[in-house]
Amino acid sequence: MIDFGRFYQQIAVGPLAKWLEVLPAQISEWQRENLHGHFRDWYKSLEYLPLLAPQKLDLLHSVTADRDDISDRHRQGIEKLLRNLMPWRKGPYSLYGTHINTEWRSDWKWERVLPHISPLAGRTVLDVGCGSGYHMWRMIGAGAHLVVGIDPMQLFLVQFEAVRKLLNDDRRAHMLPLGIEQLPALQAFDTVFSMGVLYHRRSPLDHLLQLKNQLVSGGELVLETLVIEGDVNQVLVPGERYAQMRNVFFIPSAEALKSWLEKSGFVDVRIVDFARTTTEEQRRTDWMTSESLAEFLDPDDASKTIEGYPAPLRAVLVATKP
Numbered sequence: 001m002i003d004f005g006r007f008y009q010q011i012a013v014g015p016l017a018k019w020l021e022v023l024p025a026q027i028s029e030w031q032r033e034n035l036h037g038h039f040r041d042w043y044k045s046l047e048y049l050p051l052l053a054p055q056k057l058d059l060l061h062s063v064t065a066d067r068d069d070i071s072d073r074h075r076q077g078i079e080k081l082l083r084n085l086m087p088w089r090k091g092p093y094s095l096y097g098t099h100i101n102t103e104w105r106s107d108w109k110w111e112r113v114l115p116h117i118s119p120l121a122g123r124t125v126l127d128v129g130c131g132s133g134y135h136m137w138r139m140i141g142a143g144a145h146l147v148v149g150i151d152p153m154q155l156f157l158v159q160f161e162a163v164r165k166l167l168n169d170d171r172r173a174h175m176l177p178l179g180i181e182q183l184p185a186l187q188a189f190d191t192v193f194s195m196g197v198l199y200h201r202r203s204p205l206d207h208l209l210q211l212k213n214q215l216v217s218g219g220e221l222v223l224e225t226l227v228i229e230g231d232v233n234q235v236l237v238p239g240e241r242y243a244q245m246r247n248v249f250f251i252p253s254a255e256a257l258k259s260w261l262e263k264s265g266f267v268d269v270r271i272v273d274f275a276r277t278t279t280e281e282q283r284r285t286d287w288m289t290s291e292s293l294a295e296f297l298d299p300d301d302a303s304k305t306i307e308g309y310p311a312p313l314r315a316v317l318v319a320t321k322p
C-alpha cells in the first residue's frame, strides 16, 4: 500500500504536527475502504514502475525527467504502465521519453497564476483539489519547501505516486486522498491554492473559510474558479448540468467572488487574471480519449455551453489572511 508513514515522520516536528492527531486514522479508514476494484489494478502498475533517479530534471519550466542510459525496451515498459493509469487529465508530463499529453494544458494555467503570487521560495504550500499533482511539482520547481496536495480521487493519487516514483521518490511533495472538508483548522500553510474547486462546492463561503483556516496569519490564498461576466450582484447557479458537469453549484462574477472573500475576512483581495477556456487548453488526446470541452459547447455558438450557459471563463484571485 502507499506508504504515508514517511509523511507523518516528516511533519512530526513543526507547524503541521497537530495534523497527526486526526490524519493517521482518516488515512487508515481510506485504505480499508479503497483496497479493491480498479485501485488494485492501478496499484499493481504503480508497483511495477521502476524507481528512477533522473539525470535531467526540470520542474521550473515543465515536469520533465530523463536519463540517457535507458534502453528503448525499458522506455516502452514505462509508457505501457503509465497508460494503464489513463485517463490522464492534468499535465503534461515528459517522463523518460513518454510524453503524457493530458486533457488539460495545466502548464498554461500555471503561467497565468505564477506572475501574480508571492514567491514560493521556502514556503509550505497546500494545493486543494490537486488532481494528479501537476501544479505541485511546478510549485516545487518554483522553490516551495514542502507541498501537500489533497484530492479525494483514487486514480489521481496513483498517478501522483507514479510520477513521484519516476522522480526518484521525491519527498518534497505529498498527496493525501482527502477532501478539504476533512482537514482540521491547521493554520500552518504559507500559501493555499484552490484551483478549479470552488464551483464544485455546495457551500462556497464555507469553502473560503476552510481555506482560510489552513493559512498562517499573513498567508496567501490563490483562488482560481469559473466566473461569469457581471457586477458584484451576479451569480449563476446552473441547473442539473453545466458544460455536462453534474456537480457545479455557484459561478459568481469575479466582483462577487471578491466580495465573498472580503466577507470571509480576507484582505488585500485582487482579481489578477481572466481567461476563457479554449478547446486548445482542454481537449481529447490519446491519454484522455473521452469527450472534452469541444463536445460540451454549443456546436453553433462556442460562446455558450450546450446547456445555453456562458462558456467557461476562469478568474484568478489572490487574497491575504490578516
Ligand SMILES: Nc1ncnc2c1ncn2[C@@H]1O[C@H](C[S@+](CC[C@H]([NH3+])C(=O)[O-])CC(=O)[O-])[C@@H](O)[C@H]1O
Pocket: 090, 106, 109, 128, 129, 130, 131, 132, 150, 151, 152, 153, 156, 178, 179, 180, 181, 194, 195, 196, 197, 200
Ligand atoms: N471536496 C474536495 N476537496 C478537495 N478536492 C476536491 C474536492 N472535490 C473535488 N475535488 C477535486 O478537485 C479537482 C478539480 S479539477 C482542478 C484540478 C487542478 N487544481 C487544476 O486547477 O488544474 C477541476 C477542473 O478540471 O476544472 C478534482 O481533481 C477533484 O477530484
